[in-house]
Amino acid sequence: MKKYDAVVIGAGNGGLVAAIRLLQGGAKTLLVEKHNIPGGFATSFRRGRFEFEASLHELNDFGTPDNAGDVRVLFDQLGVTDKIEWLQIPEAYRVISREEKIDATLPFGKQAFIDKMESYVPGSRKSMEKFFELAEEIRAAQAYSNSVNGQTDQKVMLSEYANFVRCGSYSVNEVLDALKMPKRAKDILNAYWCYLGAHCDDLSFLHYSSMVIRYITKGAAMPKSRSHEISLAMVERIRELGGDVWFNTEAVKIRTGADGGVEGVVLKNGDEIQTRHVIANCSPHIVYGRMMDKVDERIVKETNARKFAGRGFTMFLGLNKSADELGITNHNYFLYDTMDTVKQYDLMKTIESNSVQATVCLNRAYPECSPAGTSMMYFTTLYMSDDWANVKPEDYFKVKDYVANKMIERFEQDTGCKIRDSIEEISVATPMTYARYCGHPEGGIYGYESQYWDGLMPRLLMMAEDHKTRGLRFAGGFSMRLSGYSSAYFSGDITGRQTVGDIKREG
Amino acid sequence: MAFKFKKQIFGFMDLLRFKKLVPNRRAAFDAASSAPLPKTYKVNETAKILHPGNQKARLAEITLVTADTKTYTFELSKKMFFRAGQYVELTADVDGSTVNRPYAISSSPLTSLREGKLSVTVKKAGFFSNWLFDNAKVGDEMIIGDPSGFFHYEGIKDAEVVVGIAGGSGITPFYSMAQAIAEGSEDFRLILLYGAKTEKDIAFKKELDALVSDNFKVVYVLSDEKNKKYENGFITKELIAKYAPEDFTVMACGPQAMYAFLDKELAAMGIGGRRVKKEANCVGVRDVKKAVYDLTVHIRDDVYTVKADNRETVLVAMERAGLRVPSKCRAGGCGFCHSKLVSGKFSIAGADKRRLADLKFGYIHPCCSYPDSDMEIIVPAGLE
Numbered sequence: 001m002k003k004y005d006a007v008v009i010g011a012g013n014g015g016l017v018a019a020i021r022l023l024q025g026g027a028k029t030l031l032v033e034k035h036n037i038p039g040g041f042a043t044s045f046r047r048g049r050f051e052f053e054a055s056l057h058e059l060n061d062f063g064t065p066d067n068a069g070d071v072r073v074l075f076d077q078l079g080v081t082d083k084i085e086w087l088q089i090p091e092a093y094r095v096i097s098r099e100e101k102i103d104a105t106l107p108f109g110k111q112a113f114i115d116k117m118e119s120y121v122p123g124s125r126k127s128m129e130k131f132f133e134l135a136e137e138i139r140a141a142q143a144y145s146n147s148v149n150g151q152t153d154q155k156v157m158l159s160e161y162a163n164f165v166r167c168g169s170y171s172v173n174e175v176l177d178a179l180k181m182p183k184r185a186k187d188i189l190n191a192y193w194c195y196l197g198a199h200c201d202d203l204s205f206l207h208y209s210s211m212v213i214r215y216i217t218k219g220a221a222m223p224k225s226r227s228h229e230i231s232l233a234m235v236e237r238i239r240e241l242g243g244d245v246w247f248n249t250e251a252v253k254i255r256t257g258a259d260g261g262v263e264g265v266v267l268k269n270g271d272e273i274q275t276r277h278v279i280a281n282c283s284p285h286i287v288y289g290r291m292m293d294k295v296d297e298r299i300v301k302e303t304n305a306r307k308f309a310g311r312g313f314t315m316f317l318g319l320n321k322s323a324d325e326l327g328i329t330n331h332n333y334f335l336y337d338t339m340d341t342v343k344q345y346d347l348m349k350t351i352e353s354n355s356v357q358a359t360v361c362l363n364r365a366y367p368e369c370s371p372a373g374t375s376m377m378y379f380t381t382l383y384m385s386d387d388w389a390n391v392k393p394e395d396y397f398k399v400k401d402y403v404a405n406k407m408i409e410r411f412e413q414d415t416g417c418k419i420r421d422s423i424e425e426i427s428v429a430t431p432m433t434y435a436r437y438c439g440h441p442e443g444g445i446y447g448y449e450s451q452y453w454d455g456l457m458p459r460l461l462m463m464a465e466d467h468k469t470r471g472l473r474f475a476g477g478f479s480m481r482l483s484g485y486s487s488a489y490f491s492g493d494i495t496g497r498q499t500v501g502d503i504k505r506e507g
Numbered sequence: 508m509a510f511k512f513k514k515q516i517f518g519f520m521d522l523l524r525f526k527k528l529v530p531n532r533r534a535a536f537d538a539a540s541s542a543p544l545p546k547t548y549k550v551n552e553t554a555k556i557l558h559p560g561n562q563k564a565r566l567a568e569i570t571l572v573t574a575d576t577k578t579y580t581f582e583l584s585k586k587m588f589f590r591a592g593q594y595v596e597l598t599a600d601v602d603g604s605t606v607n608r609p610y611a612i613s614s615s616p617l618t619s620l621r622e623g624k625l626s627v628t629v630k631k632a633g634f635f636s637n638w639l640f641d642n643a644k645v646g647d648e649m650i651i652g653d654p655s656g657f658f659h660y661e662g663i664k665d666a667e668v669v670v671g672i673a674g675g676s677g678i679t680p681f682y683s684m685a686q687a688i689a690e691g692s693e694d695f696r697l698i699l700l701y702g703a704k705t706e707k708d709i710a711f712k713k714e715l716d717a718l719v720s721d722n723f724k725v726v727y728v729l730s731d732e733k734n735k736k737y738e739n740g741f742i743t744k745e746l747i748a749k750y751a752p753e754d755f756t757v758m759a760c761g762p763q764a765m766y767a768f769l770d771k772e773l774a775a776m777g778i779g780g781r782r783v784k785k786e787a788n789c790v791g792v793r794d795v796k797k798a799v800y801d802l803t804v805h806i807r808d809d810v811y812t813v814k815a816d817n818r819e820t821v822l823v824a825m826e827r828a829g830l831r832v833p834s835k836c837r838a839g840g841c842g843f844c845h846s847k848l849v850s851g852k853f854s855i856a857g858a859d860k861r862r863l864a865d866l867k868f869g870y871i872h873p874c875c876s877y878p879d880s881d882m883e884i885i886v887p888a889g890l891e
Contacts, residue, residue, distance in 0.1 A: 036844075044863075045842075047657070051862055165522055166513065166522060168528070170524075174514065178513070223864075224863075225862070225863035226862070228865075231864075232867075232868040246807045247845075247887035248887035249888055268891065285545070288544055300543065300544060304540045305539035320780055392553075393556045394617065396557065401663060408663070424781040426661055426664050432554040432557055435548070436558045441548045441550075442550045443551070453531050458528040458531065
């Protein structure tokens, strides 16, 4: 029987980083992936003369060599930064909301952002400055926490990062109200909320502000050859470090021994890999629901307690006109009905009532991403309930077209750009597509929702307590750092290093 | 510290609240259900009907369509739903080795969904199709893959009317579309120009004629026979103009020679780009002086060295050696055979359809790559 120090199940963003970390820590590592290519959602696909990005809108917290973000620092440590060609995203976002009649385009850079906000919402400056000050301190506290591997000293926290602790239990809206931020500025600042998939009464301020500050001060980046370039670079690195990567290889069981801990992984063809350490880059619902025979009742309860976050829908368009010809001026659009995020969240529960979209025109960041005279766009939304479960197979293609049509109409109405007659290629991914591709329950793309009680801070504080099965840890969008590219990479970093420690301690 | 954040009247209350984060989460866990976790989910089950993966299928019926073409109807073991015009990969054991080919589905989507049956119509034209024609018998068990490909109507961008241009066995996907329009699983108007050599080469004539409606029309065009009942000659721009409305989308399926002719005709009509879709053909052999190279193949932790004839693709070399390797479209487009090149030289048949990063990191699609030297590649595992 083949024997490895550790097996990583799933070559998504979390699994890829975890495998590199394991190898760097000296562990003999096997990465198995049920698909024929790496990356999970971090991939690309070809249609005609276009190569579409499958999911990445912009990579947060990457920065530039002289203003490096944490993801760049991580990629440097992993040894993959230089294997990838990077582009900078030109501006933060354009948000259009119907109810409040907002149409605002925000730049990167703290000062520029505050100035632009002041021009949209006179009198917002003071509260915005406070917001950034708080966010800076939160970032510093997180850096301190990382530097001591989460073993923070309470005295240090209270003396150096007291604001972090003081605002740490509040939602986005609670803190922004305490800062007396004008409503319109709040509305514009909250535009990124759909990237985290929980409304601003639920979403932790720590989580949201630490994301926003990274975007605004470090900018956002994009690999030239789509996220497939990052995923292949990681596989390259794993192989350089002597790791094994097996594609079209599905792990179906995690076998446990007398102590309840991991003893092996069973593959779909019946082969068993002997190992005492597994990093699962998939959901605990799948692992505990299907891949393990004996699961402790406490774990079942804890898994049942979690709430699935947004289920994905993306439309990809290859257009036979340039962005200039079509009048598409921005890289990144958020189109909302309302900036009341609780109300908006509710509207996103059904296929019929959801019209929200986060839309990217990649040519605005990288004009040469498609042939001259063409452009490429992708439109994403999330469903905040399991409404796609109500779609019968025979109606599926019609419902898919219904939503795609609605997205095109909405974009045309809100931006005034006419795109329909220029569509040369179209591809649409629904919750069924995501369910099939990555196996996530209900076609979710955002892991477990960042509800108030299950937000970033409590998850991090309970990391040790959540680790209940010897030899089994989780990486990816369902784990402690929540979903999103940067978060998934960090989860792989944390879990990979923890497992290296486990191997040293437990063998 | 420039300012001190305070939410509640007494700042210590904010600190206390922070301390409750952990007990709160524990309490939420305590309150949760201990019911067994679900084994699956509705959306994931629907996804399995749309993409059932490889499944066993029993050959239930064989019908002779023309002298060299038969329809093979299978009973599926899993329900399936697809877009009319898509293909499936058919896999069978032929003299001890596993062989597979993509074939357009000739039955309707609802027949698969409701009756669990699926048909492919195959002309005797090569290694596998000859074997099927001469050897396949009712009761045989084979494997059918996912419905695949993009040769189907796309309501969002296509015109309301499709002019279908079928050459020879290229009729198959259109026959599925005509049935789909009749049963309501597709919603567009199809004007089909169907080119065959002679009257006796027309497949499904009776069936197609019976399907004619406001939304489906068929025109037969014979190239090698003068016959007053039909149009004669090739499918020219004049013929297209005769039957087509003002705005239409062209969907073409047929041999490479037909595409070469059609491209010129459509260009002369000023039709192209988003209004034209052509189904890709499988990559065949290339006409070069024979050479045989060593091909080293890594599949998981196994290593094989096999012979590769430079006139055939790398995929065929692996299949000839009996290796189980992935394949689907066999035309370079789907990327299912995506493999890492460790060393060696190769040529690509036709246009390079790989992703940009594949070029950068040295990945190839074996189904459309011919070996130009000894090669070493890492290939994902095939069917199991």
